[in-house]
Amino acid sequence: MEALDPRILEALDFLPNYLGQHVILSVSALALGLGISLPLALWGTRAPRLCWFLLTTASVIQTIPSLALLALFYPLLLALSLLTNSIFGIGFSALGFLPSLLALALYSMLPILRNTVTGILGVDPAVKEAAQGVGMTPIQSLFRIELPLALPVIMAGVRTAAVWVIGTATLATTVGQTSLGNYIFTGLQTQNWILVLFGCVAAALLALVVDQLLAIAERVLGRRRRERVIGAVITLGALLFAASLTPLARGQDDYVVGAKGFAEQYILASLIEQRLNAAGLTASTRGNLGSAVVFNALRAGDVDLYVDYTGTIWTNYMRRSDTGTREFVFEEMREWLDATHNIGVLGALGFENAYALAMRRDRAEELGIRTIDDLAVHARNLVVGGDLEIFSRPEWAALIAAYGLVFGEERTMQPTFMYPAVVGGDVDVITAFSSDGRIALYDLLVLEDPRQAIPPYDAVLLTAPQRAGDLALSTALGPLIEAIDIEKMREANLSVSRENNQLTQEEAARRLWQSIAAN
Amino acid sequence: MIAIKGASKSYDGGRTFAVRGMSLEIRAGEFIAIVGTSGSGKTTLLKLINRLIEASAGVIEVEGEDISALDPVLLRRRIGYVFQGVGLFPHLSVAENIAITPKLLGWNEERCVGRVGELLDLVRLPRDLGGRLPETLSGGQGQRVGVARALAAEPRIVLMDEPFGAVDQITRGALARDYRELHERLGLTTIMVTHDVIEAVLLADRIAVIVDGEIVETGTSHDLLAESKHAYVRELMSLPRLQAERIGALSRKTAG
Numbered sequence A: 001m002e003a004l005d006p007r008i009l010e011a012l013d014f015l016p017n018y019l020g021q022h023v024i025l026s027v028s029a030l031a032l033g034l035g036i037s038l039p040l041a042l043w044g045t046r047a048p049r050l051c052w053f054l055l056t057t058a059s060v061i062q063t064i065p066s067l068a069l070l071a072l073f074y075p076l077l078l079a080l081s082l083l084t085n086s087i088f089g090i091g092f093s094a095l096g097f098l099p100s101l102l103a104l105a106l107y108s109m110l111p112i113l114r115n116t117v118t119g120i121l122g123v124d125p126a127v128k129e130a131a132q133g134v135g136m137t138p139i140q141s142l143f144r145i146e147l148p149l150a151l152p153v154i155m156a157g158v159r160t161a162a163v164w165v166i167g168t169a170t171l172a173t174t175v176g177q178t179s180l181g182n183y184i185f186t187g188l189q190t191q192n193w194i195l196v197l198f199g200c201v202a203a204a205l206l207a208l209v210v211d212q213l214l215a216i217a218e219r220v221l222g223r224r225r226r227e228r229v230i231g232a233v234i235t236l237g238a239l240l241f242a243a244s245l246t247p248l249a250r251g252q253d254d255y256v257v258g259a260k261g262f263a264e265q266y267i268l269a270s271l272i273e274q275r276l277n278a279a280g281l282t283a284s285t286r287g288n289l290g291s292a293v294v295f296n297a298l299r300a301g302d303v304d305l306y307v308d309y310t311g312t313i314w315t316n317y318m319r320r321s322d323t324g325t326r327e328f329v330f331e332e333m334r335e336w337l338d339a340t341h342n343i344g345v346l347g348a349l350g351f352e353n354a355y356a357l358a359m360r361r362d363r364a365e366e367l368g369i370r371t372i373d374d375l376a377v378h379a380r381n382l383v384v385g386g387d388l389e390i391f392s393r394p395e396w397a398a399l400i401a402a403y404g405l406v407f408g409e410e411r412t413m414q415p416t417f418m419y420p421a422v423v424g425g426d427v428d429v430i431t432a433f434s435s436d437g438r439i440a441l442y443d444l445l446v447l448e449d450p451r452q453a454i455p456p457y458d459a460v461l462l463t464a465p466q467r468a469g470d471l472a473l474s475t476a477l478g479p480l481i482e483a484i485d486i487e488k489m490r491e492a493n494l495s496v497s498r499e500n501n502q503l504t505q506e507e508a509a510r511r512l513w514q515s516i517a518a519n
Numbered sequence B: 001m002i003a004i005k006g007a008s009k010s011y012d013g014g015r016t017f018a019v020r021g022m023s024l025e026i027r028a029g030e031f032i033a034i035v036g037t038s039g040s041g042k043t044t045l046l047k048l049i050n051r052l053i054e055a056s057a058g059v060i061e062v063e064g065e066d067i068s069a070l071d072p073v074l075l076r077r078r079i080g081y082v083f084q085g086v087g088l089f090p091h092l093s094v095a096e097n098i099a100i101t102p103k104l105l106g107w108n109e110e111r112c113v114g115r116v117g118e119l120l121d122l123v124r125l126p127r128d129l130g131g132r133l134p135e136t137l138s139g140g141q142g143q144r145v146g147v148a149r150a151l152a153a154e155p156r157i158v159l160m161d162e163p164f165g166a167v168d169q170i171t172r173g174a175l176a177r178d179y180r181e182l183h184e185r186l187g188l189t190t191i192m193v194t195h196d197v198i199e200a201v202l203l204a205d206r207i208a209v210i211v212d213g214e215i216v217e218t219g220t221s222h223d224l225l226a227e228s229k230h231a232y233v234r235e236l237m238s239l240p241r242l243q244a245e246r247i248g249a250l251s252r253k254t255a256g
Helices: A005-044 A049-061 A067-089 A097-121 A125-133 A138-175 A181-189 A193-222 A228-249 A262-278 A291-300 A310-317 A326-341 A361-367 A372-381 A394-405 A415-424 A470-481 A486-497 A505-518 B043-050 B072-077 B095-097 B102-103 B111-124 B127-131 B138-152 B170-188 B197-203 B221-226 B229-253
Strands: A256-260 A283-288 A305-309 A343-352 A355-358 A384-386 A409-412 A429-433 A445-446 A458-462 B002-011 B018-026 B033-038 B058-064 B079-082 B155-161 B187-196 B206-211 B214-220
Touching: A005 A049, A005 A097, A005 A138, A005 A181, A005 A193, A049 A097, A049 B138, A067 A138, A067 A291, A097 A138, A125 A193, A138 A181, A138 A193, A138 A283, A138 A291, A181 A193, A181 A283, A181 A486, A181 B170, A228 B072, A256 A262, A262 A305, A262 A470, A262 A486, A262 A505, A283 A291, A291 A310, A305 A310, A305 A343, A310 A326, A310 A394, A310 A409, A310 A458, A326 A445, A326 A458, A343 A486, A355 A372, A355 A394, A361 A445, A372 A394, A372 B127, A384 A415, A415 A429, A415 B072, A429 A445, A445 B229, A458 A470, A458 B043, A470 B018, A486 A505, B002 B043, B018 B043, B018 B214, B033 B043, B033 B197, B043 B058, B043 B155, B043 B187, B072 B079, B079 B138, B095 B102, B095 B111, B095 B127, B102 B111, B111 B127, B111 B138, B138 B155, B170 B197, B187 B197, B197 B206, B197 B221, B197 B229, B206 B221, B206 B229, B214 B221, B214 B229, B221 B229
Parallel strands: A256 A283, A256 A305, A384 A409, A384 A429, B033 B187, B033 B206, B079 B155, B155 B187
Antiparallel strands: A305 A458, A343 A458, A355 A429, A355 A445, B002 B018, B002 B058, B206 B214
16 A cells, blocks of 8 residues: 555644544534524514514624634624723633634524524424413423424524534634634645645534434434433533633643744744744744734734734834835834834844735746836736735735736735746736745746835734743744845745645744754 | 303404304303304314413303413313314323323322323223324324323313314214213313214203304204204204104114
8 A cells, every 4th residue: 555645644643633623613612502592593483573683683694704704703802801801800812712612603593593493483383282272381382392393493403503613613723723724724825735625524524423413413302311311411511611611721831923824924933933942932833813813912912922024014003105114114113013012023034025016027028027117008908916915905005006007907816826827827917925935936027116115024023012021032032033034935935835845834944944053 | 160251252353253242151060062164263262261262351260260360371281172183292102192281280200100091091092002102193093192181180171172073983983972971970071162063962961053253052952953043053953853863764664
């Protein structure tokens, strides 16, 4: 038998953790959703107007894209945490488990509500009248007659909800909750399709297994064995309780390193973790966080440190539309972060990961394009491909305004797919990232920005307010400051996303450190 | 035992009436049949007595108490009710169906089990039927279980809504006879709604005839067969009379 692909073996290593967390999250969310929607639905069957309100609300929630719902809960919980902290002195971590739990529980509600209402209202009126006629109170009729008779329909709803929740739980990764989505998001960013497939298959299998378990549960419930029903309720309750304890206990590690959802961030987070370990400190990484999520997490202290880019802070948080030299932007940013958020800046790493317009070299030469000024002349006949957020970012507006750019068409896509798209000719220009190794790999031409419309994007190490003056931290990470030039970073980025001889992020981080230490 | 005084039921605030100004006295131990066409208000009258339907006007007394002052749930637990189409709970076994009202009254398990056995004997069903689900029963067996359930909590009053419908003639006759015997033996007061006047004549002590929500005449089978002021009642009673005459003639012929 041929040996398994090493990438599968690597994926298997993470399985116990990812799967465990995924199960805990899904089961808790389903239990919470069931715990809320079942009583509400039962009440709703007695009050038509409430019923209408519940079903409409649940439908509206269902139309919110799951990714957005998850992301919305984070700032909401953060505000709540700050509030409880200021009133009772009790804060809680608004990152990871809690927002995922709440968003998924909300998602599970529609099928449970709808099926419960349908099931209960569908019970034969003659049987309901008989229940009343033999002397049952409305509550007795509900629990002894209507609920057992509606059980198959209700369980169908619960099973639908379970499958939805398990599928959607993969998105919890984006708010810092480990799940099987970690495979998918990491795989997407590093073009590791085996990892993506692994995550999808694992989630699908889990959904199938849970669906079957619920089918068995339905048969057991159907037999009306009261002791078993009570047993199941207790088991579920205990599981929920155990699950609710895990996220509250913050990891035992000294530091939590944050990372956004792309390859460079994974490598840098691994590098930071390795340096901290080398200094005898422990650390864990919360990866795949959204840009806004990780910044807020740092501000709230859920994350101790992470790497961001000066231009991102400059435009998104400082809301500046002007620009300046790398030094000017860096200093302004440092002062602003300190003054408004108590966020520390350990220093710049030495390279920029800026938005840059890139084209295939032969195509650019054919059209005589070297700078963005040249591009503006032809833009009307060209298609530009960008990542999911660029076209709505202030930098893009500034760039458009500075050069009078009007493209024939704008197309958004996963950053991973931009490079093959421009190489294959599907798009003419892409909003590349200047530290991406694929610029060199595909021999793309990065267009010059003579009007300096794009602000500098120096990679900078930010630290949470509670880490101000942490000597151990600054000593351990000091060697990284101004030590990574753009070539080193591009090579490291390429090494985790190339087709052949692909490295893990940890391995890439180790090699990056070797090249830093060699200098 | 039961006194209905000017009971009315309207679903539209008094424009039309399902039951209008009905008065009826039912003595303890009496078996009374309520006869009328479908939609005449028979079932409504029956449900007024155990408050499955609330009267719009009038007073109904059960064992001397005005039922509007009683807890309807407790009232229903002391009155047996046999539903049209039986209405057994499909997810409960025969024994659980029968024991439902005793359980609601808080009888202990042992007393419930004993009572179920007794009732199965009483309605002439084998005791091992207790573990089966209603869907496995024949029509006649289901109706016997319906009767057993109504009698389970030892009520003194039984209300029956077309209790012996939807089964073949022979089964129906046997059921009816068996029930009449139980009525005597247990000293019940029974009110039975039926559209079958022959059944009413054969079983009941007295018959109340309802037309369009009003009781037009009440009397023993004998009284109603003999004479009636009301055209509908005369027409209604002509059927059993003709049948009786024909069968009488036939049996005389056979005997002669």
